[in-house]
Every structure is written in structure tokens, then in C-alpha cells.
Amino acid sequence: MSTSPNTGSVAFDLAKIRADFPILGREVHKKPLIYFDNAATTQKPKVVIDALVDYYSNLNSNVHRGVHYLSQEATRAFEEVRKQISVFLNARYCHEIIYTRGCTESINLVAFSWGRASLNPGDEVLISALEHHSNIVPWQMICAEKGAVLRVCPILEDGALDMNAFVSMLGPKTRLTAITHISNTLGTINPVKEITRLAHQNGTLVLIDGAQALSHLKVDVQEIGCDFYTFSAHKVYGPMGIGGLYGREEILNAMPPWQGGGEMIKSVTFEKTTYNELPFKFEAGTPNVGDVLGFGAALKYISQLGMDEIAAREHELLNYATHRMQADADIKIIGNAPEKASLISFMIGNIHPYDAGTIFDQLGIAVRTGTHCTQPLMDYYGIPGTIRASFAFYNTREEIDQLMDAIAKVKQLFL
Amino acid sequence: MKIEETTSAIVDEFGNFDDWMDKYNYLIELGKSLPLIDDKYKIESNLIQGCQSRVWLHAEFDGNLVHFTADSDAVITKGIANLLIRAFSGHTPQEILDSSTEFLGEIGLTQHLSPTRSNGMLSMIKQIKMYALAYKTKQALGS
Numbered sequence: 001m002s003t004s005p006n007t008g009s010v011a012f013d014l015a016k017i018r019a020d021f022p023i024l025g026r027e028v029h030k031k032p033l034i035y036f037d038n039a040a041t042t043q044k045p046k047v048v049i050d051a052l053v054d055y056y057s058n059l060n061s062n063v064h065r066g067v068h069y070l071s072q073e074a075t076r077a078f079e080e081v082r083k084q085i086s087v088f089l090n091a092r093y094c095h096e097i098i099y100t101r102g103c104t105e106s107i108n109l110v111a112f113s114w115g116r117a118s119l120n121p122g123d124e125v126l127i128s129a130l131e132h133h134s135n136i137v138p139w140q141m142i143c144a145e146k147g148a149v150l151r152v153c154p155i156l157e158d159g160a161l162d163m164n165a166f167v168s169m170l171g172p173k174t175r176l177t178a179i180t181h182i183s184n185t186l187g188t189i190n191p192v193k194e195i196t197r198l199a200h201q202n203g204t205l206v207l208i209d210g211a212q213a214l215s216h217l218k219v220d221v222q223e224i225g226c227d228f229y230t231f232s233a234h235k236v237y238g239p240m241g242i243g244g245l246y247g248r249e250e251i252l253n254a255m256p257p258w259q260g261g262g263e264m265i266k267s268v269t270f271e272k273t274t275y276n277e278l279p280f281k282f283e284a285g286t287p288n289v290g291d292v293l294g295f296g297a298a299l300k301y302i303s304q305l306g307m308d309e310i311a312a313r314e315h316e317l318l319n320y321a322t323h324r325m326q327a328d329a330d331i332k333i334i335g336n337a338p339e340k341a342s343l344i345s346f347m348i349g350n351i352h353p354y355d356a357g358t359i360f361d362q363l364g365i366a367v368r369t370g371t372h373c374t375q376p377l378m379d380y381y382g383i384p385g386t387i388r389a390s391f392a393f394y395n396t397r398e399e400i401d402q403l404m405d406a407i408a409k410v411k412q413l414f415l
Numbered sequence: 416m417k418i419e420e421t422t423s424a425i426v427d428e429f430g431n432f433d434d435w436m437d438k439y440n441y442l443i444e445l446g447k448s449l450p451l452i453d454d455k456y457k458i459e460s461n462l463i464q465g466c467q468s469r470v471w472l473h474a475e476f477d478g479n480l481v482h483f484t485a486d487s488d489a490v491i492t493k494g495i496a497n498l499l500i501r502a503f504s505g506h507t508p509q510e511i512l513d514s515s516t517e518f519l520g521e522i523g524l525t526q527h528l529s530p531t532r533s534n535g536m537l538s539m540i541k542q543i544k545m546y547a548l549a550y551k552t553k554q555a556l557g558s
């Protein structure tokens with residue numbers, strides 16, 4: 001992500017791209033919507049919406065079960081998306097991709113399947129101060145259950161992970177480290193490849209929380225080398241309620257199932273059940289077929305735009321917004337790590353983020369205010385929360401200009 | 416003044432603004448002019464849960480009337496607290512329990528009434544009514 005501000009592509013037909021997203025045409029409080037809450041969830045292009053409508057209009061049936069035409073057709077489409085995801089992430093095998101409800105469920109799956117089977121009293125799980133609650137709480141729960149210890153790697157003042165501390169915290173008892181690829185609050189891009197190398201040297205497994213990463217940069221799980229990688233479709237222009245877990249085959253095979261039910265079994269008698277193989281072992285019950293197909297449409301859409309193009313454009317937006325905000329002495333940007341994704345957390349003087357967010361909302365600007373599900377991180381900075389503007393490729397410089405005008409209004413009202 | 420009289424006066428005041436900016440400006444003024452709460456009441460047990468901004472609500476009962484003071488670290492929330500105190504403070508528990516909060520919708524603050532986690536207005540109203548109920552019970556028990 002270290003492209004210079006001038007290399008942003010102009011081949012990107014922004015008007016055409018914006019027209020792909022129906023919601024971007026709506027108004028809020030009688031003003032055109034400016035959507036800067038992309039880190040919470042991204043908007044959906046028409047192709048994704050169409051995929052959902054098409055599934056329920058033409059294909060709806062249960063997968064893996066019927067010999068009838070519809071079921072076979074739906075199963076084929078459902079499994080094709082698994083293949084598509086494995087290619088998108090460069091996994092070795094399709095069956096290394098497990099469908100889940102999203103990042104949160106993926107992390108819970110690992111915590112409760114791997115953790116319950118493998119953690120012993122005194123073992124350690126290492127997370128970081130940057131983590132989202134969903135990469136904290138499941139570990140707290142399983143550590144409490146197994147008598148293991150949760151340790152937290154600190155960050156540096158600029159919001160980068162303290163890598164020296166990370167190395168020193170990897171000890172003989174560190175069984176797994178769970179670290180976010182990109183911080184949803186500060187935008188920090190963590191050196192996940194280096195983290196994985198260091199952890200593996202220590203015999204520690206690695207889970208990377210990719211919730212924020214898939215939409216911004218090319219993710220290659222083999223290059224990273226991690227053991228687990230988690231993601232949510234709704235943060236990559238896909239539907240809500242679907243996502244996945246990538247896990248290395250050997251490790252997934254060694255893990256016990258987590259939830260029991262139909263689909264995940266090979267044979268069931270009341271005496272003994274034998275479990276199905278990967279990936280079905282971890283997919284109990286009827287899956288969310290429609291949203292899987294929507295996810296497939298989303299990945300196809302962004303692949304056609306090109307991840308490099310997207311990264312370059314978002315980088316340009318980030319640089320522009322950063323420069324404009326740095327020019328205002330009242331604005332304090334929280335998180336200035338050298339490697340950042342396209343989001344900015346900031347404070348305006350000592351104005352409460354809720355006050356600022358309320359005025360932005362009246363102006364049709366959607367930002368997130370508060371602690372962003374990273375309360376420990378806010379405590380680290382000693383602030384009640386931040387205002388977070390997170391940009392996607394469909395955002396424009398003009399929208400950032402309007403955000404700056406809105407900031408001026410907020411200052412006029414509250415300072 | 417009866418609660419209904421105060422709330423209709425508030426509705427009238429807000430009726431003067433056509434522009435949302437003027438409305439918020441007024442709310443901000445109200446926030447800034449909210450009498451300061453005694454610091455000793457800004458304690459955990461007076462903190463209203465479930466708000467993005469921190470809101471403290473303190474109630475005192477003189478045996479007949481309930482008196483409220485409040486504070487928040489967000490100015491707009493303080494403005495809303497000011498309105499609620501103006502309407503409900505200094506009334507009997509029964510009057511508070513019988514009163515309607517529809518005026519908040521009428522002045523166009525319904526967005527703050529939505530049951531999202533981010534705002535404190537709904538929780539403040541709930542808490543005010545809870546205090547009234549508690550004091551009413553206390554009154555009935557004659558203690």
C-alpha cells in the first residue's frame with residue numbers, strides 16, 4: 001500500500017462505478033448521502049442484489065441433499081463460490097474454506113473447536129491491543145474455560161503494533177496468536193507475514209482477522225503463511241450474514257467439529273456418529289446459500305475492478321483526506337501508522353464524537369462515532385471514542401471536501 | 416407549571432425554527448446552560464447505561480416532589496437533558512408517571528428516540544420514570 005499519491009488510476013470510471021451502487025443515489029435528511037462508514041459495512045453493487053433475487057427467483061432449494069435438478073444446480077453454484085473464494089485468497093484447496101456467518105463466527109469456531117481440544121491450563125493466547133471485541137471475547141471465554149492465559153501485545157503511540165513487544169511475548173506457552181490484518185479503528189495494516197514467520201518460529205499457530213482487509217488489498221493466505229484467516233462478506237461489498245474461515249488443511253482435519261447437526265455427519269446411529277470430511281465437518285445445518293451466491297457476485301465485481309486499482313484509488317482518497325485534516329490544527333488524527341488502510345479516526349478539538357456525528361448526520365454524512373467495538377484501544381488513548389471516516393473506492397474527493405465543510409460547521413457550533 | 420404546559424411551551428419554542436441548524440444551535444445553547452451538577456453526583460451509580468456519551472442523572476425526593484439534575488460529556492445530550500429536566504423536575508412522582516413524552520417527537524428529535532445504543536434520550540426518560548415509580552412506592556409505604 002505504499003503507492004505515492006500521484007499514481008492513482010484515472011482509468012477508473014467513477015460515475016459509472018457509483019451508478020453500480022443503487023443506495024449511493026439516495027438522500028438522507030434531504031441531502032445526497034455521503035457514505036463514509038465503509039469499515040462498518042460496505043454498500044452493495046446491483047450485481048450482488050441481482051444475485052440474491054435470482055437465487056430466490058430461480059434456484060432456491062436445499063444443497064447437497066436432493067437428486068432433483070434444482071438442488072444439484074444450487075449445490076454446484078454454492079460450491080463454485082467456495083472455489084472462487086479459495087482462488088481469491090490463494091488457498092491451496094477449496095475445502096480449506098469453511099462457510100460461516102462471518103468473521104465473528106469464524107473466530108468463535110477456532111476458539112471453541114481448536115481451543116477446547118488443544119489449550120491446557122497455563123497455555124497462552126496472544127492478541128493485540130488493536131483487536132475488535134470479536135477477536136477478544138471468544139479468546140477470553142475459552143481461556144477462562146481451559147485455565148489458559150490471554151496476553152495482549154501493546155501498540156506504539158502511532159497505532160502500529162509494537163513488534164519488539166510481540167517478539168518478547170512469544171514464549172514457550174504461546175499456543176496461538178490472533179491478530180487483526182487491518183485495525184478497524186485506526187486503519188493500521190499489520191505486518192502479518194512477519195508476525196506469522198515469528199510465531200511459527202516459536203511453534204505458535206496464527207489466526208489473522210481479515211474483516212477489514214479483503215476489501216482493501218490483495219490477500220494471499222499462502223504468502224502470509226497463516227494457519228487461519230477470517231472474513232465477512234458484508235465488508236467486501238457482499239451480503240450480511242455470510243463469511244468464512246480459511247484454515248490450513250492439516251490443522252482443520254485435526255480439529256474436532258464445533259456444532260453438530262445435519263450435513264456435518266457421514267453416518268449417524270445412536271451409538272456413534274462419524275463426521276463428514278472437510279469442509280462439511282464444520283458446516284452443520286442448512287447453509288445460507290443465497291448469500292453465498294451474493295458473496296460470489298461481490299468478489300467477481302471487485303476482481304473485475306482489480307484489487308490494485310482499488311488499493312490505489314483508496315490510497316489517493318486517504319492521502320487527500322489526511323492532508324486536508326492535517327492542515328486544520330483543531331483536528332487530531334488518532335492512528336498514524338506508516339502502513340494504513342483508507343480510514344481515518346479523528347477528534348475535533350475536545351468536541352464529543354457524538355456531538356460531531358449528530359451534525360454530520362444532519363448534513364447527510366454517515367460516519368461512525370464511538371469506540372468502534374475496540375473499547376480497550378480507546379482506553380489506551382484515554383479518549384471516549386473517535387469519529388471515523390472510512391473510504392471505499394466509490395467515494396470522491398468532493399465528498400471529502402464536504403466532510404471538511406461539515407467539520408467547519410461543527411467547530412463553529414461547538415468550539 | 417404543569418408538565419403539559421412546559422412541554423407545549425417547549426414545542427412552541429422549537430416551532431420557531433425552520434432550519435435544522437437553528438434547532439441544533441438552540442439545543443447546544445441549552446446544553447451549555449444546563450446548571451452544573453454537583454461533582455459528587457457524577458458517580459458510577461448515576462451513570463445511565465447504553466449511551467455513546469456518558470450521562471449522569473441524579474434524583475432527589477423531598478417527600479413530595481422529585482428534583483433532577485444531570486450532566487453529560489456531549490453537549491447535544493446535555494441539551495436534551497436540559498429539556499427533560501425542565502419538563503419533569505419539581506413534580507410529584509404521579510405527575511411524572513402520568514406525563515407523555517410525545518413532545519420530543521413534535522420538536523423533531525425523534526431520531527434521538529430511536530432505540531439505538533448510541534443515544535441516551537430514551538434511557539434518560541426510562542430512568543426518570545423509574546425514579547418516579549420508586550419514589551411513589553416509597554410514598555405509599557409512608558417511609
Ligand SMILES: Cc1ncc(COP(=O)(O)O)c(C=O)c1O
Binds near residue numbers: 132135180182
Ligand atoms: C477488525 C474486525 N474484526 C472483526 C469484525 C467482526 O465482523 P462481523 O461483525 O462481520 O462478524 C469486525 C467488524 O466490525 C472488524 O472490523
